[in-house]
Amino acid sequence: MSTMTLYVDKKSFIHHVAPLTKLLYVMVSIAITYIIPKLEFVLFVTLTSLLILAIGKVFRKILPILALSILLIISIIIVQGFFHPENQTVLYSIGFITFYKEGLTFAALLTLRVLNMIMSFGILILTTKHDELVEDLIKKGMSPKIGYVLLSVLQLIPQMRATMGKITDAQRSRGMETEGNLLVRVKAFFPLIVPVVLNSLHNTRERAIALEVRGFNTKMKKTFLNLSKEYQYTKTIQSILWAILIVTIAWRILS
Amino acid sequence: MNTIQVNNLHFSYTPGSSVLNGIDLELDQQTTAIVGQNGAGKSTFVKLLKGLLYPTKGEILFKGKNTRDYTAASLAKDIGLVFQNPNDQIFKNNVISEVMFGPLNIGQDDQEARHNAISALKKVQLDDKLDTNPYDLSLSERKMISIASILAMNTNIVIFDEPTMGQDFAGKEKLKEIIWDLRDQGKLIICILHDMDFAAEVFERTIVFNQGNVLADGPSREVFKQKNILQQAHLEQPSITQIANELGLDGNYLTDEELIQALKEKMTS
Numbered sequence: 001m002s003t004m005t006l007y008v009d010k011k012s013f014i015h016h017v018a019p020l021t022k023l024l025y026v027m028v029s030i031a032i033t034y035i036i037p038k039l040e041f042v043l044f045v046t047l048t049s050l051l052i053l054a055i056g057k058v059f060r061k062i063l064p065i066l067a068l069s070i071l072l073i074i075s076i077i078i079v080q081g082f083f084h085p086e087n088q089t090v091l092y093s094i095g096f097i098t099f100y101k102e103g104l105t106f107a108a109l110l111t112l113r114v115l116n117m118i119m120s121f122g123i124l125i126l127t128t129k130h131d132e133l134v135e136d137l138i139k140k141g142m143s144p145k146i147g148y149v150l151l152s153v154l155q156l157i158p159q160m161r162a163t164m165g166k167i168t169d170a171q172r173s174r175g176m177e178t179e180g181n182l183l184v185r186v187k188a189f190f191p192l193i194v195p196v197v198l199n200s201l202h203n204t205r206e207r208a209i210a211l212e213v214r215g216f217n218t219k220m221k222k223t224f225l226n227l228s229k230e231y232q233y234t235k236t237i238q239s240i241l242w243a244i245l246i247v248t249i250a251w252r253i254l255s
Numbered sequence: 256m257n258t259i260q261v262n263n264l265h266f267s268y269t270p271g272s273s274v275l276n277g278i279d280l281e282l283d284q285q286t287t288a289i290v291g292q293n294g295a296g297k298s299t300f301v302k303l304l305k306g307l308l309y310p311t312k313g314e315i316l317f318k319g320k321n322t323r324d325y326t327a328a329s330l331a332k333d334i335g336l337v338f339q340n341p342n343d344q345i346f347k348n349n350v351i352s353e354v355m356f357g358p359l360n361i362g363q364d365d366q367e368a369r370h371n372a373i374s375a376l377k378k379v380q381l382d383d384k385l386d387t388n389p390y391d392l393s394l395s396e397r398k399m400i401s402i403a404s405i406l407a408m409n410t411n412i413v414i415f416d417e418p419t420m421g422q423d424f425a426g427k428e429k430l431k432e433i434i435w436d437l438r439d440q441g442k443l444i445i446c447i448l449h450d451m452d453f454a455a456e457v458f459e460r461t462i463v464f465n466q467g468n469v470l471a472d473g474p475s476r477e478v479f480k481q482k483n484i485l486q487q488a489h490l491e492q493p494s495i496t497q498i499a500n501e502l503g504l505d506g507n508y509l510t511d512e513e514l515i516q517a518l519k520e521k522m523t524s
């Protein structure tokens with residue numbers, strides 16, 4: 001079946017790291033790119049995330065999302081390269097457009113941060129079973145309601161993808177040429193968003209009822225269906241991550 | 256004419272797990288039922304006929320030409336497919352534009368499309384719901400909308416994927432009329448069914464699918480006679496046939512009329 005999850009089922013070292021450890025990696029790797037706003041350092045962190053994605057054999061899956069963010073990145077570069085308040089040093093000009101060094105440096109920094117953010121979330125989402133992640137969070141004390149919302153959100157993208165596929169099939173089979181032409185497809189998709197959203201709202205309500213009749217809101221202490229899996233190196237990796245965070249904060253304070 | 260020739264058709268969604276393993280069939284003018292247990296590959300088969308999927312091996316020839324050389328959209332003029340799940344098919348937000356979508360795409364002008372749409376909706380008795388949002392209708396009504404939207408396209412071949420799903424007696428009677436009406440217009444009707452009684456009563460030919468193979472194929476009367484083969488495909492005989500068997504009647508019976516006739520004769524003799 002076409003799987004309704006973003007999780008990519010492969011065998012890799014990264015798949016065998018505990019979900020919460022990966023979540024910690026996401027937080028630390030994003031935080032340190034802000035704590036130390038140096039281009040070389042942020043580049044290094046970004047490349048690390050890239051490397052981890054590659055080890056997890058999911059690099060190709062992140063490409064479409066990176067491609068989508070190109071637009072955002074280009075606008076960052078133009079706006080900052082043009083208008084950054086500290087712009088002084090002219091780097092080069094094309095016609096009447098002038099790019100400044102300060103602005104571009106800042107733009108590069110922002111771009112790398114965005115890329116790193118996308119990729120580190122990618123590591124978490126693509127190599128971790130979502131229900132396991134959420135269960136672990138709930139065991140740590142997160143409200144099951146938030147867990148449910150989180151799972152639903154993670155479900156959204158594959159759901160949209162599946163809906164899009166179904167609708168193009170429905171259109172193709174009734175004589176609408178969709179093959180190849182992206183513009184036609186996008187044009188065809190927009191009028192559909194209304195029924196798709198309505199339908200998903202409807203589903204949400206049904207699911208809420210289904211959950212309720214099975215005692216989702218009960219005040220009793222709940223048990224868990226799945227046993228916690230044992231992961232290796234959890235302590236080690238988490239300590240290293242905490243250490244990195246502390247070192248960067250110290251560096252920032254001291255320098 | 257409307258023949259579809261299927262030669263050594265293989266298909267798999269994911270490499271390694273085969274869904275259809277070598278199907279040879281010729282589909283011609285007879286009304287044809289396809290039966291088989293869940294997951295036998297029936298829906299997959301009709302999606303291949305329709306050009307929504309392409310064979311991994313083998314070929315499908317329509318009017319002598321390979322479906323590989325057509326797009327699904329260009330086949331739409333000739334082959335109409337009613338999806339199993341109406342929710343996979345309906346995407347407009349009012350009934351009339353949903354039903355007019357196909358006709359407009361295959362080149363009917365606005366007036367003609369509206370005319371065909373309304374007469375198709377009349378056939379399913381939903382012509383009083385033109386401006387309703389299909390999502391506000393019940394599942395069985397949505398199924399009827401999805402049927403009407405194919406009927407309005409007036410194709411020479413009409414494929415139904417489980418039209419009786421969720422339909423009550425009146426709905427099934429309506430479907431019978433529609434199918435017979437299409438047959439009388441000389442169209443090729445192919446229909447996936449789980450309702451053996453309906454298949455036996457309405458269709459001239461029945462094809463039994465089992466795990467991606469054709470297990471039996473022939474006149475419905477012959478196919479439904481073969482209890483063993485049906486059992487092998489995890490199917491039941493039509494209930495009339497079963498009753499006749501239990502009563503120890505000779506011959507085989509597909510419809511209530513046939514059985515009643517036979518019983519009457521027995522009683523008078």
Ligand SMILES: Nc1ncnc2c1ncn2[C@@H]1O[C@H](COP(=O)(O)OP(=O)(O)OP(=O)(O)O)[C@@H](O)[C@H]1O
Nearest residue numbers: 001002268269274292293294295296297298299300
């Ligand atoms: N989009 C898909 N991706 C992967 N596998 C699929 C897909 N659709 C169907 N399958 C698988 O292919 C097999 C045949 O499915 P198909 O829908 O053709 O069966 P069917 O005979 O129509 O069954 P039913 O009577 O339940 O409608 C099943 O094992 C199903 O899980």
Ligand SMILES: [Mg+2]
Nearest residue numbers: 297298299339
């Ligand atoms: Mg099916």
